[in-house]
Amino acid sequence: MTEKQTVLVTGASGLLGRSIVSELEKNSGFTIIKCAFSRTRDGYVKMNLLNEADIQETLQRFRPCAVIHCAAERFPNKVEENLEEVKKLNVRASEVLALEADKIGAFIIYISTDYVFDGLNPPYSEDSVPNPVNKYGATKLLGEKAVLGVNPANVVLRVPVLYGPVTSIEESAITVLLKAVREEKPQLVSDIEIRYPSHTEDISYIVHQLLKLKLNLKWNI
Ligand SMILES: NC(=O)c1ccc[n+]([C@@H]2O[C@H](COP(=O)([O-])OP(=O)(O)OC[C@H]3O[C@@H](n4cnc5c(N)ncnc54)[C@H](OP(=O)(O)O)[C@@H]3O)[C@@H](O)[C@H]2O)c1
Helix, strand or coil, rough: CCCCEEEECCCCCHHHHHHHHHHHHHHHCCCCEEEEEECCCCCCCCCCCCCHHHHHHHHHCCCCCCEEEEECCCCCHHHHHHHHHHHHHHHHHHHHHHHHHCCCCCCCEEEEEECCCCCHHHHHHCCCCCCCCCCCHHHHHHHHHHHHCCCCCCEEEEEECCCCCCCCCCCCCCHHEEEEHHHHCCCCCCCCCCCCCHHHHHHHHHHHHHHHHHHHCCCCC
């Protein structure tokens, strides 16, 4: 019997991470290591991405063949307010994770965002030149560069605004609109952006296919 391959998911307690874990747990033969920080519960491993020794120990302990890196600060207002701290998570931690993954021969699937683009000339392709217009997009782009700088064979997946099963209505930028509607009073919302929300289950399916492709398993669409 062959041993199961191990896949480590960072941000496994988050909106997208939960969905990726559930896709991989129901459909794959992988052993999944679910890493979270403040929301660890049974079956989750606590890893503080701001602690480089913690990253090293966790990767050495589980020796995954792939790391799906979801953890980030993704609320643009929080990034604006706390840029230097956020860079430690969105940029430096991504680099350290890539360096430690590289040491054990693992690759990274880095979840990025369409916020790396300015939105002036859509649609965008993989070769389009990024031009983030907010600090969140800028930190995610730096994270992309850090991860690809360590190993160009790592994968960057840029996803648009997400919706899916939420733990609170504020968790997704889509469901939070429902809260605004329910309040039945005038609200300030942007009317200049055209966005293309994606369901977390669809992104999780794509991540699963990418993972299998990278591991040369069956391409199953
Ligand atoms: N949500 C969107 O609309 C959207 C759109 C485009 C791209 N993205 C990208 O998709 C990825 C996943 O986003 P998401 O919406 O699932 O994020 P999320 O719900 O905000 O979850 C963030 C995750 O990061 C973890 N985390 C935070 N600080 C940490 C630390 N110091 N050490 C370890 N883990 C830490 C959190 O763990 P705890 O909660 O356990 O502390 C949580 O699991 C991100 O990279 C984001 O940039 C998201």
